[in-house]
Amino acid sequence: MAHQADEKRMLDDRGYTGTLIRGANPLLLFEKPVRDRIVESMYWKEQCFGLNAATLCDRAVELENIGGIYGAAQKPSKFLCLAFKLLQLTPERDIVLHYLRQEEWKYLRALAAFYIRLCWQPKEIFETLEPFLADYRKLKRRARESFSLTYVDQFVDDLLTKDRVCATSLWKLPARTQLEDLDVLEPRISPLGEELEDVDADRQDGRMEDDSGSDVEVLGDGHGLGNGHDHDNDADVDGD
Amino acid sequence: MPPKRMTANRDRSHRYFPGKVEYAQDALSSDSENSDAEVSSAHQPAKPSLPKATSFPKDARLAANLSKINLDARRAQAAAQEAERLKREAEARAKEEEGFVTDDDNDEDDGSRREQESGSEEEEQEESTSSEDDVPKRRMPAPKFISKTNRKQHSVPVFNEEELAAQEDARRKERADEMLQLQLEKQAAAKAAGKKDWDDDEEGLADEVDDTDDVDPEEERALWKKRELLRIKRDRDAIESAEKEREEIERRRNLSKEEREAEDREYIDTQKEEHEGKGKMGHMQKYFHRGAYTFDADDETKQLLNRDIMGSRFQDDARDKSMLPSALQIRDMTKIGKKGRTRYRDMKSEDTGRWGDLGVRDRRKDGDHRLDERFLSDGDAERPGGTGANAYAVGERRKRVDDSRDGRRDDKRPKYGR
Numbered sequence: 001m002a003h004q005a006d007e008k009r010m011l012d013d014r015g016y017t018g019t020l021i022r023g024a025n026p027l028l029l030f031e032k033p034v035r036d037r038i039v040e041s042m043y044w045k046e047q048c049f050g051l052n053a054a055t056l057c058d059r060a061v062e063l064e065n066i067g068g069i070y071g072a073a074q075k076p077s078k079f080l081c082l083a084f085k086l087l088q089l090t091p092e093r094d095i096v097l098h099y100l101r102q103e104e105w106k107y108l109r110a111l112a113a114f115y116i117r118l119c120w121q122p123k124e125i126f127e128t129l130e131p132f133l134a135d136y137r138k139l140k141r142r143a144r145e146s147f148s149l150t151y152v153d154q155f156v157d158d159l160l161t162k163d164r165v166c167a168t169s170l171w172k173l174p175a176r177t178q179l180e181d182l183d184v185l186e187p188r189i190s191p192l193g194e195e196l197e198d199v200d201a202d203r204q205d206g207r208m209e210d211d212s213g214s215d216v217e218v219l220g221d222g223h224g225l226g227n228g229h230d231h232d233n234d235a236d237v238d239g240d
Numbered sequence: 241m242p243p244k245r246m247t248a249n250r251d252r253s254h255r256y257f258p259g260k261v262e263y264a265q266d267a268l269s270s271d272s273e274n275s276d277a278e279v280s281s282a283h284q285p286a287k288p289s290l291p292k293a294t295s296f297p298k299d300a301r302l303a304a305n306l307s308k309i310n311l312d313a314r315r316a317q318a319a320a321q322e323a324e325r326l327k328r329e330a331e332a333r334a335k336e337e338e339g340f341v342t343d344d345d346n347d348e349d350d351g352s353r354r355e356q357e358s359g360s361e362e363e364e365q366e367e368s369t370s371s372e373d374d375v376p377k378r379r380m381p382a383p384k385f386i387s388k389t390n391r392k393q394h395s396v397p398v399f400n401e402e403e404l405a406a407q408e409d410a411r412r413k414e415r416a417d418e419m420l421q422l423q424l425e426k427q428a429a430a431k432a433a434g435k436k437d438w439d440d441d442e443e444g445l446a447d448e449v450d451d452t453d454d455v456d457p458e459e460e461r462a463l464w465k466k467r468e469l470l471r472i473k474r475d476r477d478a479i480e481s482a483e484k485e486r487e488e489i490e491r492r493r494n495l496s497k498e499e500r501e502a503e504d505r506e507y508i509d510t511q512k513e514e515h516e517g518k519g520k521m522g523h524m525q526k527y528f529h530r531g532a533y534t535f536d537a538d539d540e541t542k543q544l545l546n547r548d549i550m551g552s553r554f555q556d557d558a559r560d561k562s563m564l565p566s567a568l569q570i571r572d573m574t575k576i577g578k579k580g581r582t583r584y585r586d587m588k589s590e591d592t593g594r595w596g597d598l599g600v601r602d603r604r605k606d607g608d609h610r611l612d613e614r615f616l617s618d619g620d621a622e623r624p625g626g627t628g629a630n631a632y633a634v635g636e637r638r639k640r641v642d643d644s645r646d647g648r649r650d651d652k653r654p655k656y657g658r
Contacts, residue, residue, distance in 0.1 A: 106453075136461065139451055148449060149449045151464070151467070153468070175478075188475070190471075191468070
């Protein structure tokens with residue numbers, strides 16, 4: 001079908017013949033209230049009309065934060081609007097991969113990661129997104145009432161583990177262990193490969209103290225990594 | 241042809257008719273344009289009689305002084321003033337439809353005259369323009385006749401209406417463009433100054449969070465390592481707990497049945513202790529239930545879920561409600577005074593049944609005068625024979641007529657005789 005400038009036709013689900021994601025209209029991946037807010041927002045109406053994969057980059061490089069819905073009136077963030085646009089466009093694999101792998105704009109990368117998490121198959125999601133757990137650039141995240149600091153790797157980790165990110169319920173991803181048991185995936189090799197072995201060696205020796213060899217910071221309560229406390233240090237506020 | 245004057249009286253002084261062109265003695269008819277040939281051309285004003293004494297300067301010998309008189313200075317001055325006035329008028333009346341541009345020829349006489357008159361004229365004009373809508377607002381100069389040959393040589397171009405309109409449009413567009421340009425510049429300046437568009441939010445909060453990279457590479461890398469290690473740890477813990485669970489299941493399977501029961505009993509005992517440690521529900525205490533849906537939660541939530549609700553009392557809570565008046569002996573004290581309050585106290589007090597030993601019933605209703613058996617209670621009215629219709633023995637049957645005779649076998653209906 002020809003490139004549709006606006007989403008109205010696609011939102012009307014009745015005669016939908018385009019690309020199916022998870023067996024349904026891609027726009028339905030967002031919930032109804034969120035969809036309504038996006039479509040009624042000024043940013044969508046002004047800036048996201050008639051975008052294609054190339055011009056979307058222009059908008060994406062102007063992004064300054066990620067986030068879902070904020071404010072009393074549940075205003076969608078620009079990130080969310082552009083993600084919706086990506087869903088409408090359903091660009092090809094290569095394009096999305098290019099968005100993801102380019103180094104220059106981190107928010108575009110975050111956008112592509114979000115899209116991949118929503119649309120692709122579990123194996124591909126893990127394989128594609130896991131390398132970016134090494135990208136520690138900062139991102140600004142917009143919560144309901146405030147801003148917070150997060151990192152690209154933190155965001156990707158949220159995408160892989162949490163149920164709801166950026167005002168969207170992510171569809172259920174099987175756990176990595178399950179996929180490993182099914183031999184679909186290999187066990188993950190962390191980028192901290194060597195240092196991890198050092199850590200392990202120390203752990204086996206006894207209680208772990210401050211390690212001068214590696215750059216590991218001692219955790220808040222003074223215990224080392226070796227004590228199996230369930231530390232939840234993720235302090236980000238989700239824009240649900 | 242009508243007579244030149246409507247009156248035969250030559251001495252009759254001329255009356256002023258508005259709009260009618262007056263003919264001065266020296267301004268000959270050849271100079272002025274004849275719009276109405278019949279009226280104006282034929283009219284010859286009677287010459288006024290010459291005054292007795294002349295005020296003409298005596299020593300002004302015209303012929304001798306003609307050469308001395310320099311009209312140019314005055315002419316130039318008048319021209320300059322005229323030009324100024326014209327410019328002002330042109331700017332002020334740019335939207336007029338008709339505009340007569342004065343010829344260069346008759347500037348001197350008309351210029352000076354018009355100067356004097358224009359001052360007063362404008363005042364009059366403002367009053368008169370409101371009433372006269374048809375008449376063009378601009379005062380027309382005296383129309384000067386230009387012969388055919390002269391007509392074609394226009395020193396000043398005369399525009400016809402279309403061109404004028406086009407000119408005005410062009411002017412308006414220019415002005416609009418200028419304004420637009422100004423606006424755009426203002427917007428750009430505002431943006432540069434950091435002001436936001438009307439649909440952008442206040443991003444003042446956003447400035448608190450800084451997302452510039454490479455501020456401190458070492459620190460950033462260290463933070464990343466920490467996060468990464470936490471992730472690894474989390475994964476490992478998940479694996480470990482899964483392992484433990486599996487082991488536990490295996491172990492229990494391998495135990496014998498008695499051992500399993502022993503373990504269960506232990507578990508239940510510990511649970512009971514926990515429950516007992518919590519406060520009990522007092523009499524008529526409001527029951528706060530935790531809720532049917534619980535979920536696997538972290539330690540904090542588990543603590544919240546296991547807290548002792550029924551054991552806690554708030555300040556105004558009366559422990560012993562029996563001291564309260566009966567109206568206040570309610571389970572939920574918040575409902576006092578409200579219409580929706582239910583009067584239900586507890587099941588026992590609301591129960592209307594009789595439980596227990598009811599063997600001997602001493603009391604009789606009105607024992608002395610026996611009531612009609614219909615009004616006795618059920619217990620009283622019981623007789624060995626029966627109650628109601630069964631209370632009396634059946635009497636003898638009435639005789640049927642056909643019993644005595646056999647002649648009336650055909651009658652279907654049994655007849656009862658007297």
